[in-house]
Amino acid sequence: MIEIDNITKVYDGRPAVDSVSMTIESATITAIVGTSGSGKSTLLRMVNRLVEPTSGQVRINGEPTAGLPKNALRRRIGYAIQGHGLFPHHTVARNIGAVPRLLGWDNDKIHTRVNELLDLFSMPPDEFRDRYPAELSGGQQQRVGVARALASRPDLLLMDEPFGALDPIIRTRAQTDLHRIQRTLGSTILLVTHDMEEAIQLGDQVAVMDQGQLVQHGTPAEIITNPATEFVAEMVGGVDRPLRLLSLLSVSQILEEGAAEGEPIDEKSSLREALSVCLWSGRNAVPVERNGNPIGRVTLEAIRSRAEGTHEPG
Amino acid sequence: MSRANFLRMIVVLLLLALVLQPEWFAPIFAPFTPPGAAVIYDRTSLLSLSLSHLGIVALASVAAIVVAVLLAILVTRPQGKAFLPLSRTIANMGQTFPPVAVLALAVPMLGFGAGPTLVALFLYGILPIFENTMTGLSTLPPATMEAARGIGLSRWQRLLQVELPLALPLILTGVRLSVVIAIGTATIGSTVAAHTLGEVIIAGLLTNNTSYVLQGGLIVGLFAVLIYDALTQLEASIRKRLGVA
Ligand SMILES: Nc1ncnc2c1ncn2[C@@H]1O[C@H](COP(=O)(O)OP(=O)(O)OP(=O)(O)O)[C@@H](O)[C@H]1O
Numbered sequence: 001m002i003e004i005d006n007i008t009k010v011y012d013g014r015p016a017v018d019s020v021s022m023t024i025e026s027a028t029i030t031a032i033v034g035t036s037g038s039g040k041s042t043l044l045r046m047v048n049r050l051v052e053p054t055s056g057q058v059r060i061n062g063e064p065t066a067g068l069p070k071n072a073l074r075r076r077i078g079y080a081i082q083g084h085g086l087f088p089h090h091t092v093a094r095n096i097g098a099v100p101r102l103l104g105w106d107n108d109k110i111h112t113r114v115n116e117l118l119d120l121f122s123m124p125p126d127e128f129r130d131r132y133p134a135e136l137s138g139g140q141q142q143r144v145g146v147a148r149a150l151a152s153r154p155d156l157l158l159m160d161e162p163f164g165a166l167d168p169i170i171r172t173r174a175q176t177d178l179h180r181i182q183r184t185l186g187s188t189i190l191l192v193t194h195d196m197e198e199a200i201q202l203g204d205q206v207a208v209m210d211q212g213q214l215v216q217h218g219t220p221a222e223i224i225t226n227p228a229t230e231f232v233a234e235m236v237g238g239v240d241r242p243l244r245l246l247s248l249l250s251v252s253q254i255l256e257e258g259a260a261e262g263e264p265i266d267e268k269s270s271l272r273e274a275l276s277v278c279l280w281s282g283r284n285a286v287p288v289e290r291n292g293n294p295i296g297r298v299t300l301e302a303i304r305s306r307a308e309g310t311h312e313p314g
Numbered sequence: 315m316s317r318a319n320f321l322r323m324i325v326v327l328l329l330l331a332l333v334l335q336p337e338w339f340a341p342i343f344a345p346f347t348p349p350g351a352a353v354i355y356d357r358t359s360l361l362s363l364s365l366s367h368l369g370i371v372a373l374a375s376v377a378a379i380v381v382a383v384l385l386a387i388l389v390t391r392p393q394g395k396a397f398l399p400l401s402r403t404i405a406n407m408g409q410t411f412p413p414v415a416v417l418a419l420a421v422p423m424l425g426f427g428a429g430p431t432l433v434a435l436f437l438y439g440i441l442p443i444f445e446n447t448m449t450g451l452s453t454l455p456p457a458t459m460e461a462a463r464g465i466g467l468s469r470w471q472r473l474l475q476v477e478l479p480l481a482l483p484l485i486l487t488g489v490r491l492s493v494v495i496a497i498g499t500a501t502i503g504s505t506v507a508a509h510t511l512g513e514v515i516i517a518g519l520l521t522n523n524t525s526y527v528l529q530g531g532l533i534v535g536l537f538a539v540l541i542y543d544a545l546t547q548l549e550a551s552i553r554k555r556l557g558v559a
Pocket residue numbers: 011012016034035036037038039040041042043194
C-alpha cells in the first residue's frame with residue numbers, strides 16, 4: 001500500500017503539486033490523469049524521490065520513503081517513462097538486466113529473468129537479446145522499457161506516459177499486455193497519462209489532477225457518472241461519456257435468456273463492442289457465447305438503458 | 315577490398331616507403347634540389363624522427379585528453395557549474411596563444427628539447443577536447459538520463475556507465491581535431507631542438523632545399539591524414555553501435 005500524505009512541491013513560489021493525499025491499494029493500477037502541466041509527473045517523481053517534496057510524506061507499506069537511501073529506494077521501484085529511456089549503448093538483455101545487476105543478482109539468474117520477460121512481451125529471446133535499442137521498432141523499444149522496469153519484480157511500478165509515443169494500434173496492444181502482466185504478477189502500478197481513455201481502460205482507480213491539485217479519485221465508473229468538477233466532466237468528455245461507460249461493462253452483466261440471429265459475441269466483450277456489433281449489422285439483439293457455446297443474448301434496449309447517465313453501473 | 319581500403323593501403327605503403335626507403339624517391343625530388351646539395355635528407359634517420367615526432371604528439375595528446383576530459387566532467391556536475399566560465403576562458407587562452415610564443419616562453423623554464431614542445435602541444439590540444447566533451451556530456455538524451463536516475467544508478471555509475479560512453483563519439487571528435495593539430499604543430503618544435511620531422515623542413519628552408527621541405531611536409535601530411543582517417547573510422551563504428559549514425 002502506498003500512502004501519499006498531504007504532499008506539496010513548490011517551484012519558484014508556485015505549487016506544481018498542491019497538498020495531494022491519496023492511498024493506493026496493493027495490486028491495483030491507479031491512473032493519474034490531467035492536462036499538461038497539472039503536476040502528474042512531479043507527483044509520480046516524488047514517490048521515488050527523483051523530486052524531493054517541499055512538504056508532506058510518501059509511505060510505502062507504512063514506511064516513510066524520506067528515511068531510505070535514494071538509490072536503494074529507486075532500485076526497489078520499477079520506473080518506465082515516455083520515450084523509453086533505454087541505454088542506447090547496451091543490448092536489450094543488458095538494458096532489461098540493469099536493475100537486477102545493480103542488486104547483485106548472479107548472471108544465470110539475470111539471464112533467465114531476461115528471457116522470461118522477453119517471452120512475456122512476445123519478443124523471442126534468441127532474436128532480441130543481443131540487439132541494440134536502435135535496432136528495434138518504437139513499440140519494441142517501449143516494451144523493453146517496461147520489461148526493464150519489471151525486471152527485479154518490484155512490488156511498485158511507476159510509469160510516466162509509457163505508451164505516449166506509440167501509434168494507436170500498438171498502444172492498445174501494449175495496454176492489454178500491461179493489464180495482463182499486472183494481473184499475473186499482482187504488481188501495484190501508478191501510471192501517468194494525459195489520455196482519459198487510457199486512464200479508464202487501465203485504471204482500477206483514476207486520479208484526476210488539475211493545476212497541482214487532486215480533484216477526484218475514484219473508480220472509472222464513478223469518474224464518468226459522477227464527475228466532481230466541471231474540469232473532470234470536461235476531461236471525461238460530454239459526448240463520449242455513454243460510450244466510455246459502456247466500455248467498462250461486459251456483456252455478461254446484462255445477459256438475457258433467449259436466442260438472437262447472426263454472429264455471436266463472447267460474454268467478455270464490452271457493451272461498447274456489443275453496441276457496435278448491433279449497429280453495424282442492423283440487429284436489435286446479438287447472441288452471446290461462452291467458450292464458443294451459446295448462453296443467451298444481449299439486446300440493444302438493455303444496452304441503451306445502461307448507457308443513460310442516471311443509471312449507476314452494476 | 316573496397317575502394318577506400320585500397321586507397322588506404324596505397325597511402326600506408328607510400329608513407330612507409332618515404333620513411334624507410336627515401337632514396338627510392340630521389341628521381342622525383344631531384345628537380346627541387348639546388349645544384350650540389352643532397353636530394354634526400356640523411357642527417358638523421360627519418361624513422362627515428364617520425365617515431366619521436368609521433369611520440370611527442372602521443373604524450374602531449376594523452377595529457378591533454380586526461381586534463382580536458384576531467385575538466386569537462388567537473389564543469390558539467392551540478393557543483394562544478396560555477397567553474398564553467400573560468401575553465402572556458404583558460405582553455406580558450408591556451409588556443410589563442412601562438413604556439414611559437416608558448417615555445418619562447420617555455421624554453422627559459424624547461425630548456426631546449428622536447429619539453430617546450432610538449433607544453434605547447436598540450437595547451438593546444440586541450441580546447442577542442444574540452445569543448446567537445448562538454449557538449450557531449452551536456453547533450454545526453456534526457457529520457458536516458460532520467461531513466462538512469464530513476465532505476466537507481468549512483469552518480470558514479472551514471473558517469474562511468476552512461477554519460478561517458480554516450481559522450482564518447484563527441485570526445486573522439488575532439489581528440490581527432492586535437493591530434494591532427496598537434497601533428498602539424500609539432501614540426502615547429504624543431505626550432506627549439508625537439509626531435510621531430512620539423513627538422514627536415516627547417517633544414518630545407520635554411521639551405522633553400524625545396525626537396526627537404528617537400529619530403530618533411532609529405533611525411534607529416536600523410537601521418538596526419540592516416541591518423542585522422544583511423545580516428546574517423548573508430549568514431550563512426552562507435553556511433554553506429556550507439557545507433558546515432
Ligand atoms: N524542475 C522544475 N523546475 C521548475 N518548474 C518545474 C520543474 N518541473 C516541473 N515544473 C513545473 O511544474 C508544473 C507541473 O509539471 P509536471 O511535469 O509535473 O506536469 P505534467 O502534468 O507531468 O505535464 P505533462 O503532461 O506535460 O507531462 C509545470 O508548471 C512545470 O512547469
